[in-house]
Amino acid sequence: MPTRRELYDRAQRRRANLIATLSTGAVLLALVLLVPRAPGWEAVQRAFFNAEIFARTFPGLLQAFVLDVAIFAWCAPLIAVLSLALAIARDLRAPAFTPLRLAATAFIDVFRGLPVILVIYLVGFGIPGLGLPRPWNSPYLWGSLSLILVYAAYTAEVIRSGIDSIHTSQRAAALSLGLSEADTMRYVILPQAIRRVIPANMNLFIALQKDVALLSFIGPVEIFRQAGVYKSLMANFTPYVGAALIFLVITIPATRYADYLMARRKHD
Amino acid sequence: MKPLLPIALALTLATPAFAQNECAAGKTLHEGRLTIATGNPAFYPWVLDDKPQSGQGFEAAVAYAVAAKMGFEPDTVDWTRSSFDQAIQPGEKDFDFNLQQFSITPEREEVVDFSIPYYSSAMAVLTTKSVVDGGATPTLDSLKGLIWGADANTTAVKMLADLIAPEAGPMLYNDNVDVTAAMQAGQIDAALFDLPTALYLSAVVVPDGAILGQFPADRTETPDQFGLLMVNDSPLKPCVDAALQELIDAGTLAAIEKEWLEEATGVPVIE
Numbered sequence: 001m002p003t004r005r006e007l008y009d010r011a012q013r014r015r016a017n018l019i020a021t022l023s024t025g026a027v028l029l030a031l032v033l034l035v036p037r038a039p040g041w042e043a044v045q046r047a048f049f050n051a052e053i054f055a056r057t058f059p060g061l062l063q064a065f066v067l068d069v070a071i072f073a074w075c076a077p078l079i080a081v082l083s084l085a086l087a088i089a090r091d092l093r094a095p096a097f098t099p100l101r102l103a104a105t106a107f108i109d110v111f112r113g114l115p116v117i118l119v120i121y122l123v124g125f126g127i128p129g130l131g132l133p134r135p136w137n138s139p140y141l142w143g144s145l146s147l148i149l150v151y152a153a154y155t156a157e158v159i160r161s162g163i164d165s166i167h168t169s170q171r172a173a174a175l176s177l178g179l180s181e182a183d184t185m186r187y188v189i190l191p192q193a194i195r196r197v198i199p200a201n202m203n204l205f206i207a208l209q210k211d212v213a214l215l216s217f218i219g220p221v222e223i224f225r226q227a228g229v230y231k232s233l234m235a236n237f238t239p240y241v242g243a244a245l246i247f248l249v250i251t252i253p254a255t256r257y258a259d260y261l262m263a264r265r266k267h268d
Numbered sequence: 269m270k271p272l273l274p275i276a277l278a279l280t281l282a283t284p285a286f287a288q289n290e291c292a293a294g295k296t297l298h299e300g301r302l303t304i305a306t307g308n309p310a311f312y313p314w315v316l317d318d319k320p321q322s323g324q325g326f327e328a329a330v331a332y333a334v335a336a337k338m339g340f341e342p343d344t345v346d347w348t349r350s351s352f353d354q355a356i357q358p359g360e361k362d363f364d365f366n367l368q369q370f371s372i373t374p375e376r377e378e379v380v381d382f383s384i385p386y387y388s389s390a391m392a393v394l395t396t397k398s399v400v401d402g403g404a405t406p407t408l409d410s411l412k413g414l415i416w417g418a419d420a421n422t423t424a425v426k427m428l429a430d431l432i433a434p435e436a437g438p439m440l441y442n443d444n445v446d447v448t449a450a451m452q453a454g455q456i457d458a459a460l461f462d463l464p465t466a467l468y469l470s471a472v473v474v475p476d477g478a479i480l481g482q483f484p485a486d487r488t489e490t491p492d493q494f495g496l497l498m499v500n501d502s503p504l505k506p507c508v509d510a511a512l513q514e515l516i517d518a519g520t521l522a523a524i525e526k527e528w529l530e531e532a533t534g535v536p537v538i539e
Contacts, residue, residue, distance in 0.1 A: 219439030
C-alpha cells in the first residue's frame with residue numbers, strides 16, 4: 001500500500017511527463033509542418049534528402065567508414081600510451097629530469113596549440129617529402145602519427161590534471177611508508193588519477209572519432225572523402241547526410257556512455 | 269525551351285555586337301550587367317594570373333566572347349568567385365553563369381543548367397620522370413599497376429575507374445596543389461587531369477613532372493566536356509547557348525582555343 005507521499009509524487013511525475021511529451025510533440029509538429037512551407041524546401045529536399053541517391057551511395061559510404069574505424073582503432077591505444085608517458089614526464093620532480101620535463105612541456109605546448117588539420121598537412125606531406133621510400137612515406141602512417149601527436153598532447157594535459165587532483169599528502173604518506181617515487185606514482189597516484197579523468201578522456205575519444213575524417217585531406221578515401229566524391233559526381237549533398245548518420249550511430253552511444261560515467265562519478 | 273532557341277539565335281544575329289541584346293535583357297542578376305563566376309583561385313591556362321578581368325586565359329577569353337555575343341561590353345561584365353559546392357548547392361546564385369572546367373554530366377544536369385559544351389578535354393596522365401624511369405609505359409597494363417591520385421571534386425575520379433581501373437584504390441585530394449604535393453612526396457605515382465592542366469602542372473609545378481600519355485578528347489567512352497554552369501531552369505540558357513553556337517559556327521571558339529591552349533600533339537595516345 002503506497003503512502004500518501006508516494007501517491008503525490010507519482011501524480012507529480014505523471015504530470016511532468018505529460019507536459020514534457022506535449023511540449024516535445026508541439027515542437028516536432030511545428031518543425032514537420034513549418035519547414036516544408038519554406039520557399040526553398042523542395043530544392044533543399046532534392047539536394048540533401050534524396051532517397052534514391054541515399055540508397056545508391058549508402059553501401060559505399062559504409063564501406064569507406066571501415067577505414068575510419070581502422071584508423072581510430074590503431075591510433076587510440078598509441079595515444080593512450082604516449083599521453084601517459086607525457087603526463088608522467090611533466091610531473092617528474094627530480095632536478096636531473098629537467099630536460100625531459102622541459103621537452104614534454106614544449107611538445108604539449110606545440111601540438112596543443114596547432115589545428116589538427118595543419119599538423120596533418122605538414123607531417124603528412126612534409127616528412128614523406130624528405131625522400132622516404134615506400135612504404136615509409138605512406139599517408140596512412142604519417143597522417144595517423146599527426147593525430148596521435150595532437151591527441152596525445154590533449155590527453156596528457158587531462159591526465160596531468162588528474163594527477164594534480166590527488167592531494168600531495170597522499171604522495172607524502174606513500175613516501176613515508178617507504179615506497180619509491182616510481183612506486184608511489186604506479187600504485188598510489190595513477191590508479192586514482194586515471195579513474196577521475198575517464199569521462200574527460202571519453203570526450204576526447206569521441207572527438208578523435210570525428211577527426212579521423214581529416215586524414216582524407218592527404219589522400220586516404222575514408223567516409224568523408226567518399227561522400228565528397230559522390231557529391232561531386234551527382235551534384236547532390238545527400239551522401240553527406242548519409243555520412244553524418246553513420247557517424248552519429250557511433251558517436252551518440254559513446255556520448256551517452258560518457259554521460260553515464262560522469263553521472264556515476266557524481267554519486268561516488 | 270526548344271522553340272525559344274531559333275528565336276534567340278535570330279535575335280542575336282540580327283543585332284550588332286555590343287547593342288543590349290533583347291535575349292538577355294532583364295534576365296541577368298543586375299539589369300544591364302553580366303555577372304560571371306570562376307574558381308578561387310582560377311588556375312592557368314584557364315585564367316592567367318588569377319585575373320579573369322584581364323580576359324587573358326582560355327576561360328576568361330571565352331567568357332568575354334560569350335558576353336559580347338550576348339550584348340555585354342567588357343565594362344559591363346562583373347566577376348565573382350565560387351567554389352564547386354557553392355555552384356551546385358540549392359537556392360539563389362550570385363552569378364549569371366559560372367565557368368571553371370565544369371564537366372557536363374547527366375547527374376549534375378538534374379540540379380543545375382549547363383550550356384552547350386565550349387571545350388572537349390583530353391585526359392592526360394601526369395607522373396614524374398622517376399616513375400617513367402622505373403618502367404611505367406603508356407599502356408593500360410602498366411597504368412593499372414601504378415598508385416593513382418586525383419582531385420576528388422573532378423570527373424577524373426570516375427574516369428580513373430572507367431578508363432584505367434587501377435589495382436589499388438586511388439588517393440583523392442582537395443585540389444591540384446595537394447595532388448602534386450602527394451606526387452612529390454612519392455605517395456602517388458600518377459594522377460589524371462584534363463590535358464591543359466596536366467601540361468601546366470608538369471611544366472611548372474612538379475619539378476621532374478612528365479606526361480605519360482593521353483586519352484584523346486574525341487574518345488567515345490566517357491567524354492569530358494566543359495559547359496557554362498547556370499542556375500537550374502535558367503532563363504538565360506537559350507541566350508548563352510545561342511551566343512556559344514555563334515562563336516562555334518564562326519570559328520571564334522576554335523581560334524580562342526588555339527590561342528590559349530597549347531596543342532599537345534607530342535603526347536602519346538594510350539590505347
